[in-house]
Amino acid sequence: MSTVSSSGTPEGTPPHPEDGTRRSFMKQAGGLLGLALAPPLVAQAERLTAYSKTVEGVTSLQLKINGTVRTIQAEPRVTLLDALREYLDLTGTKKGCDHGQCGACTVHVDGRRINSCLTLAVMNQGKEITTIEGLAQGEALHPMQEAFLKHDGFQCGYCTPGQIMSGVACVKEGHASSDDQTREWMSGNLCRCGAYPNIVAAVREVAGKA
Template sequence: MESDLFPPADAPKPEDGSRRSFMKLSGGILGLALAPPLVSQAERLTAYSKVLKGATDITLRVNGQAHTVRVEPRVTLLDTLRERLDLTGTKKGCDHGQCGACTVHVNGQRTLSCLTLAVMAQGKEITTIEGLAKGDQLHPMQAAFLKHDGLQCGYCTPGQIMSGVACVKEGHATTDAQCREWMSGNLCRCGAYPNILAAVRDVAGQTAQG
């Protein structure tokens, strides 16, 4: 019995451009796209490094001081800060650039240190959470986080503060909605967002008045 489901034996076979061939090809491409990554983010970034090979001495200027460290090209700025320079205020959260806990300033701009190779930061001015305060005098953003209770567990707080400082400096904290948008890259598992927003907006108001 012949039908669309059961064609005759002598029916011509589908050409390469047929729907069946297209579906097979599409399925293969989709499967490849959905396959889990086989390498870490740092390894993917290292693939673009064609100059340095093996451990190399580099000099990083962090919080106004020069530090010489020996690192491999694949080592991130985050790991260098935490493991080589003992600046553990910068936190490692997702290690994939999705949570913002590792935010630092590089040449005055907020940067995800887990996605930045240490060798890429040579010759640049790096500021971490440890470099914001001036002695015992807190940075206005740090003081505002205390004033508005903008933290609970505190793990995301260094990254939130670093992003908050940059957000105000960029002029992206003039309204609540704008501030939420430009701080959206920093996640808080405790849900302290209203207080974080209040702290950033407070500093933005002080800056506008000053």
């Protein structure tokens, strides 16, 4: 499957309305949907809380990434991964398989590691998203980044951002207490170069210091 057809957008060019008639809009379901679905006896106050929003076409989405709220104009079908890479130029997060099988797209949402290719940007509004770009403190690398350099935890480097994000979470979860446990709990991140022994060494070193 090509990435172009799946996202409906050519690489690097986020969709913008071609003209003024294709407006972004957010529709309160209290309108059409509410009319069709509201049980007649539901109190107004309850209706306001009970019915939520429907989003169609290109709309304004707000994502809090690495501590900063960013706004993009995107369709609901845009994944969090594509939002990061194609709309926000945060290309540290990689697209490998785009089906949750390789882990290259691993980011943290509300402190938990996830595959950003299998969640929609629209679903992640109001959450704390951390990407590889958010790990270092200025020029000071995160200990996991340092450990990957020290142990040569990569060859081509494509899986590395995902490995590092997963490694940070793995240590925080307490799942890096032995080499075997580390291998099992890092198994969602594939490395086709085969740098696994060095990746395990890097994660174990950080776990030992934690």
